[in-house]
Each structure stands twice: as C-alpha cells, then as structure tokens.
Amino acid sequence: MKCPNCGESAGTNDRFCEGCGSNLLVTRTPEGGPLGTATTGTCVACGGTNLSADGFCEDCGRAQPGGRDRMESDLGVVTGISDKGRRRARNEDSMAFGTTAGENPTVVAVVCDGVATSDRAENASQRAVDEALAVMLEAAVEGKDADAATRSAVARAIEVVTALADPSVPGTAPSCTYVSAVVTATDVTVGWVGDSRAYWLAPDGARVLTIDDTVATELVAEGMSEEQAMAVHQAHALSKWIGADAGQIEPRTLTIQPEGPGLVLLCSDGLWNYLPEPSALVEALPGSPVDVDPTRAADELTRVALELGGHDNITTVLVPFPPNPERTRSEG
Amino acid sequence: MNAAPDFTVDVYQNEYLSQGATEVNAIVTVTATGTPMMTSPSETAAEVIIVDCSGSMHVPRSKLLAAKQATKAAIDTLRDGVLFAVVAGTDEANVVYPRSHDLVPAGPRTREEAKNAVDRLAANGGTAIGSWLRLADELFGTRPSSMRHAILLTDGQNMHETPRQLAKAIEAVTGHFVCDCRGIGTDWEVKELRTIADALLGTVDIVAEPEELEADFRAMAAGAMSKAVADVSLRLWTPQGAAVKFVKQVEPTLADLTGRRTEFPPRSGDYPTGSWGSETRDYHVCVQVPAASTGEKMLAGRISLVLPDGQVVGKGNILAQWTDDTALSTRINREVAHYTGQAELADAIQEGLEARKAGDVETATAKLGRAVKLATETGHTDTAKLLSKVVDIEDARTGTVRLKRKVAAVDEMTLDTRSSKTMRVRRKSPES
Numbered sequence: 001m002k003c004p005n006c007g008e009s010a011g012t013n014d015r016f017c018e019g020c021g022s023n024l025l026v027t028r029t030p031e032g033g034p035l036g037t038a039t040t041g042t043c044v045a046c047g048g049t050n051l052s053a054d055g056f057c058e059d060c061g062r063a064q065p066g067g068r069d070r071m072e073s074d075l076g077v078v079t080g081i082s083d084k085g086r087r088r089a090r091n092e093d094s095m096a097f098g099t100t101a102g103e104n105p106t107v108v109a110v111v112c113d114g115v116a117t118s119d120r121a122e123n124a125s126q127r128a129v130d131e132a133l134a135v136m137l138e139a140a141v142e143g144k145d146a147d148a149a150t151r152s153a154v155a156r157a158i159e160v161v162t163a164l165a166d167p168s169v170p171g172t173a174p175s176c177t178y179v180s181a182v183v184t185a186t187d188v189t190v191g192w193v194g195d196s197r198a199y200w201l202a203p204d205g206a207r208v209l210t211i212d213d214t215v216a217t218e219l220v221a222e223g224m225s226e227e228q229a230m231a232v233h234q235a236h237a238l239s240k241w242i243g244a245d246a247g248q249i250e251p252r253t254l255t256i257q258p259e260g261p262g263l264v265l266l267c268s269d270g271l272w273n274y275l276p277e278p279s280a281l282v283e284a285l286p287g288s289p290v291d292v293d294p295t296r297a298a299d300e301l302t303r304v305a306l307e308l309g310g311h312d313n314i315t316t317v318l319v320p321f322p323p324n325p326e327r328t329r330s331e332g
Numbered sequence: 333m334n335a336a337p338d339f340t341v342d343v344y345q346n347e348y349l350s351q352g353a354t355e356v357n358a359i360v361t362v363t364a365t366g367t368p369m370m371t372s373p374s375e376t377a378a379e380v381i382i383v384d385c386s387g388s389m390h391v392p393r394s395k396l397l398a399a400k401q402a403t404k405a406a407i408d409t410l411r412d413g414v415l416f417a418v419v420a421g422t423d424e425a426n427v428v429y430p431r432s433h434d435l436v437p438a439g440p441r442t443r444e445e446a447k448n449a450v451d452r453l454a455a456n457g458g459t460a461i462g463s464w465l466r467l468a469d470e471l472f473g474t475r476p477s478s479m480r481h482a483i484l485l486t487d488g489q490n491m492h493e494t495p496r497q498l499a500k501a502i503e504a505v506t507g508h509f510v511c512d513c514r515g516i517g518t519d520w521e522v523k524e525l526r527t528i529a530d531a532l533l534g535t536v537d538i539v540a541e542p543e544e545l546e547a548d549f550r551a552m553a554a555g556a557m558s559k560a561v562a563d564v565s566l567r568l569w570t571p572q573g574a575a576v577k578f579v580k581q582v583e584p585t586l587a588d589l590t591g592r593r594t595e596f597p598p599r600s601g602d603y604p605t606g607s608w609g610s611e612t613r614d615y616h617v618c619v620q621v622p623a624a625s626t627g628e629k630m631l632a633g634r635i636s637l638v639l640p641d642g643q644v645v646g647k648g649n650i651l652a653q654w655t656d657d658t659a660l661s662t663r664i665n666r667e668v669a670h671y672t673g674q675a676e677l678a679d680a681i682q683e684g685l686e687a688r689k690a691g692d693v694e695t696a697t698a699k700l701g702r703a704v705k706l707a708t709e710t711g712h713t714d715t716a717k718l719l720s721k722v723v724d725i726e727d728a729r730t731g732t733v734r735l736k737r738k739v740a741a742v743d744e745m746t747l748d749t750r751s752s753k754t755m756r757v758r759r760k761s762p763e764s
C-alpha cells in the first residue's frame with residue numbers, strides 16, 4: 001500500500017505514513033479551512049493574469065475570491081463548495097469532510113453555518129466542522145455506531161465553540177448551526193442542530209431529512225398552521241444552536257437505508273432558502289441524482305443560488321450513495 | 333537617498349456603494365517620519381530669497397526696512413553649508429549676493445556678507461515676477477542640490493511683464509524648486525501669487541503688518557531646512573475603465589493636483605508633492621469606476637509615494653464594494669465629509685470675493701452667505717471672524733448676510749489668502 005498523500009510505501013498495519021506523517025486510514029479536508037487566496041491565476045472578472053499579492057486584479061481592480069470567500073474541495077467520494085454569496089462581507093459557513101480508506105469506505109461530512117449576529121462566527125463554524133469530523137472519522141475507523149458517533153461529534157463541537165466565547169463580552173458568543181452525515185454502503189445517518197439541512201436526492205422519494213430548529217417549525221409542531229407560523233415575528237430565528245449561550249442541547253438524528261442510488265446533500269440556508277423543495281433541488285441538478293458528477297452538481301447548485309440573489313453564504317456538500325471509492329477527485 | 337523618511341499611507345473612506353453608484357471618495361493621509369535634519373548632508377539644500385525692490389517698497393518706508401530685517405533673519409536661519417543667494421526683484425532681476433552668478437554655502441562669513449548686501453538694498457523700479465523666478469531657477473542650476481526652496485516677497489502686481497510672460501516663466505521653472513510666496517501691503521494680487529505658489533507647491537499668505545514679516549521669513553526658512561527629501565510624487569493606480577475625477581491636497585492647505593498628473597503607464601499617474609520633512613498631509617482622491625453588480629468588490633485606487641530615486645514606498649488601497657444594504661452605503665465618512673466641506677468653504681469664499689470685485693452683489697451675497705453658514709457649521713471660528721469683516725452677518729446658521737459697504741483691502745485679502753488653509757480632521761484610529 002502507498003500513502004495517498006506523498007506516495008511513500010507503507011505497511012498494511014501502519015496507521016500513519018512514515019514519509020509525511022499523514023493518517024493512512026482516513027483522508028480529510030485540511031483542518032482550519034483553506035489558507036490564502038483560492039485564485040486560479042486569472043481574474044474572475046476580466047480574465048487578466050496580472051493579479052496582485054493582496055488579491056486584486058491589476059487590470060480591472062476586481063477583488064479576487066480569497067481564502068474563505070470561495071472554498072472548493074473534492075475527495076472523490078464527497079465534494080463541496082462554500083461560497084460567500086453576493087451580499088455578505090464574509091463567509092461564515094464552514095464545511096469539512098473525509099473518508100476512511102479501503103474498498104468499503106465510510107464517508108463523513110459536516111456543514112456549520114456561523115450565526116451572523118455572533119462574534120467570530122466563521123471561527124466557530126470552522127472549529128466545529130473540524131472537530132466534529134475528527135470525532136466521526138475516528139469512530140468510523142473503529143467501526144463504531146454512526147448515531148452514537150454523531151452525538152459525540154456534536155458534543156465535541158459544543159465544547160470547542162463554547163471555549164471560543166469571551167466571558168467579558170456577553171451576548172456575542174461565537175455560535176453556529178450544525179448538520180452532518182455519515183454515509184456507508186447501506187446507511188445514511190444525519191444529525192443536526194439549527195437550520196442547516198440534509199436532503200436525500202433521488203429520482204423517487206427525494207426528501208428533507210432534517211427538521212429545522214426554528215421558531216416556525218416548533219410552532220408547527222405544536223399545531224399551528226405553516227402559514228400562520230411563518231407570519232410570526234422572527235419565524236426564522238433559531239430555536240437551537242451551538243454556542244456558549246445555547247444552553248444544554250442535544251442534536252436530533254435520523255438514519256435511513258436508501259433502496260437505490262442517490263445523493264446526500266448537506267447545505268446551509270444560503271442554498272435551501274432559494275430551493276427549499278427536494279424536487280426543485282433535483283431539477284436544478286445538471287443530471288440525474290443517480291449518476292450526476294457531484295462536483296458539477298455542487299457548482300451548479302451554488303451558481304443557481306448566486307443567480308437568485310446570493311443573500312447569504314452558500315454551502316453545498318454532496319455525497320453520492322452508495323460511496324464509490326473508484327471515483328477520482330476532479331482537478332481544480 | 334539614505335536619509336529619506338519613512339512614508340506611511342492611511343486611507344479613510346466608506347467603501348460601500350449603492351447599486352449603480354460609480355464615484356469613490358477617499359481621504360488619503362500620508363505621514364513621513366524620521367529625523368532627517370541631522371542625517372542629510374546639508375550641501376544638498378539650496379535657498380534663494382527673492383525680495384521685491386520696486387519703488388513702491390518705499391511707501392511706506394517701513395516695508396523695505398521690514399523686508400531687509402526679514403531677509404536677514406532668514407539668512408541667519410540657514411544651516412551651515414546650505415547653498416544660498418539673495419535676489420532683488422524689480423522690472424528686472426539682480427543677484428544681490430553673492431557677487432557672482434552663483435550660490436554660496438552658508439557660513440559665518442557668507443552670512444555676514446549677505447546681510448551687509450541686504451542692508452544696502454534700495455527700492456527703485458518696477459515689478460516683473462517672471463524674470464525673478466527665472467533668475468532663481470538659473471541660480472539653482474549652477475550647483476547640484478536636491479532640495480531647492482525659494483521665498484518670494486512682493487508688494488505689488490506684476491506690472492512690467494504680460495500675464496503671458498509670467499505664465500511662461502512659471503511653466504519654465506515648475507518642478508525645479510518649491511516657492512513660498514508672501515504679499516506685503518495690499519497692492520498685490522492674491523490670485524497672481526496663488527497661481528505661482530500652487531504651481532511651485534508652496535504656500536501663499538498676506539503679511540499685513542511689516543513687523544510680522546521677520547517671524548514669517550524665519551519660519552519659512554526653518555521649514556525649508558526641516559525637509560529631508562525633495563521631489564516626492566504621489567502615485568495613483570486606477571483600474572481599467574476608471575477615471576480620476578480629482579486629486580487634491582486638502583491639508584495643511586488646499587491645492588488641486590489633478591492637472592499636474594504625469595502618466596506612469598499602464599495604469600498609474602504621478603502627482604508632484606514637493607519636499608517632505610517629518611510631517612503629515614491629507615489628500616482627497618475621487619475616482620469614477622465602472623459599476624459592478626451588488627456584492628462585488630474592487631480596488632478603485634492604490635496610492636503609493638515615489639522618491640526621487642524611483643523607489644516606491646508606502647501603500648494604501650481605495651476600495652469599492654457594492655451593496656444593497658443602505659445602512660452601509662449611506663454611511664458618511666467623516667474624513668471625506670470634513671474635507672469636502674473645507675473645499676466647499678474655500679470655493680464659496682473665493683467665488684464670493686471674485687463676484688464682489690466684479691460688482692455682482694447677488695452672487696457675492698449668496699456665496700459669502702454660504703461661506704458663513706459652512707464656517708459656522710464646521711467650527712471654523714477664524715474664518716468666520718475674517719468673513720465678518722467683509723459681510724454683516726444677520727444669521728450665521730442660515731447664512732443670511734449683507735455685503736459691507738466698505739471693506740478694508742487688507743481684510744478682504746486676508747480672507748482670500750487664508751481661505752485655502754485647512755483644519756485637520758480630528759482622528760480616531762483608521763477604519764479597516
């Protein structure tokens with residue numbers, strides 16, 4: 001066997017590569033998110049190649065998307081795009097995902113949406129996805145139960161985000177939402193806190209897997225009509241979130257066993273606000289959910305959300321089901 | 333130059349634009365720091381003092397006496413080794429000191445000789461300022477020096493050459509030296525001296541009382557001695573499709589540099605700023621950029637400074653970001669507002685006085701009334717006081733005024749010359 005990172009040969013029982021120190025049992029997105037600018041060397045506006053070190057085009061002046069503004073990652077079995085959108089000054093969403101090695105991998109993905117009214121929201125979301133992912137990948141390597149792993153991951157996320165709070169500044173504790181998926185050849189286990197969503201996208205039976213933790217959905221659950229609930233002041237306000245000021249919370253979880261192939265979508269409200277209906281999402285895909293290229297699909301969904309206004313940060317993570325370790329990641 | 337000061341650039345602006353907006357305004361603060369005087373070799377500084385010796389300098393007699401006193405005080409202020417000369421200006425220009433057509437290094441002996449020569453000055457003849465500037469330029473040209481400064485004193489209008497001759501002379505010497513101009517008495521033309529001072533990146537002021545001249549000359553010479561680097565340019569990069577609406581120095585004095593641009597291809601232009609010591613100046617930059625869609629962000633301008641050896645120092649970014657959040661786009665940047673108000677005040681005063689001179693009572697009343705209102709609103713108490721000598725103020729808040737029937741020439745000229753002096757905006761820490 002060879003290290004997927006540096007190519008150094010490794011023993012079958014090795015857990016870490018002797019050459020570069022990377023984990024041989026899992027592959028994951030880099031911790032802390034992307035560093036520096038994510039430019040491809042040509043200006044996003046005029047196509048010029050004269051880009052300055054501080055992220056502007058030296059010809060037309062356009063600011064190039066940098067660092068967190070547009071994050072793209074593709075591990076083959078899972079792919080994602082997180083975009084700043086058109087209205088927000090920063091991207092406070094974060095995503096992290098990874099997979100165990102081998103013929104029969106477990107794929108884990110996490111999306112957190114930093115609560116914009118809180119302090120250092122992007123910090124909170126990045127810490128939460130990184131730590132939660134690590135917990136679930138570790139559990140997957142050790143063959144532990146996905147539902148229990150999801151609950152442990154949320155507990156860990158609460159711990160690290162709570163630690164970010166500055167007790168001297170009340171009311172602005174860093175906070176975020178949470179949605180994760182653990183995908184194996186048979187099961188899809190999702191867990192969530194807040195209003196980031198998981199969808200099952202398939203030709204038949206496409207549906208929302210999560211129930212938003214918002215004021216409106218709680219009122220509906222208590223018997224109010226959806227129309228009435230949506231008219232309530234702050235209907236979209238979160239009733240649950242992750243943060244020092246969130247109190248004692250437990251995530252909700254759900255495990256499904258799909259009967260055929262499809263796509264698991266994790267997204268922030270920057271996407272689903274424009275395309276809330278599962279059927280609308282399926283329709284927006286550049287192909288059938290059964291065999292569409294997930295990278296192209298994530299790109300297309302992001303583009304649609306941007307075109308419809310891009311009012312919020314847009315994060316889209318897609319995991320084809322069942323996981324196919326043969327699919328190699330696309331370049332760029 | 334190894335003794336060049338450090339330059340830092342800070343940009344103050346509201347970068348948020350509403351959809352479709354294209355005008356970007358920013359105040360750029362340039363600060364030079366360092367202790368140049370002690371380290372720069374004094375041989376590189378040169379000073380020419382130009383004294384009006386036209387016949388009118390005798391009327392009253394105290395004018396010529398004061399000019400001599402002031403010139404001697406300025407000579408005493410020159411550091412050892414600074415190259416200098418004294419020019420007497422009439423309808424022609426003559427070197428008073430040294431005897432040769434040259435500059436000499438300041439020292440105990442040369443200072444003494446120069447002061448004796450100044451004592452012997454007599455007033456006789458006309459006024460041809462263009463020829464004075466040309467002679468100063470020739471003298472500066474006799475020796476290599478990097479920091480060239482002139483003081484020009486006059487009491488009268490440029491009677492003995494045509495405006496065209498003066499304009500050609502100014503054009504010929506522009507960029508060769510910095511010149512501070514002073515008018516003594518009330519027979520000189522504010523506009524004429526302002527044109528010279530603006531072109532030669534110097535200041536203009538009125539010296540109403542001859543006895544004030546000495547302190548003023550000493551201060552100008554000391555100011556020139558404190559400079560560490562000459563011929564510094566402000567470089568402004570703008571993106572493709574953008575147009576520079578204006579570049580103005582707004583502090584310590586107002587000076588429009590827009591027309592002084594030298595192209596630096598492909599997308600930059602250099603604006604002359606003259607000599608710098610340890611000091612801070614503010615510039616108002618206004619750039620028109622092509623509109624982009626909401627959410628887009630662009631670099632609307634980039635400011636740096638260019639030293640005489642071509643070294644580029646300091647950097648400040650002027651940004652534009654389009655938003656549909658009106659809370660952001662309508663936010664008024666206090667620095668921009670402050671200096672926009674100052675420029676408007678100066679314009680109102682200068683246009684009002686111009687109209688008054690032309691006998692256009694209506695325009696003069698409206699402009700000067702506006703000036704009173706602006707000066708009151710912005711707390712320019714000195715300017716308000718000067719205005720009250722030219723107009724009777726009925727209501728300062730609304731700017732209701734009446735032109736005074738009789739105005740002392742000195743009051744009008746003081747108001748005019750001081751209109752381009754500005755007040756620094758009170759600062760908080762720079763916004764990001």
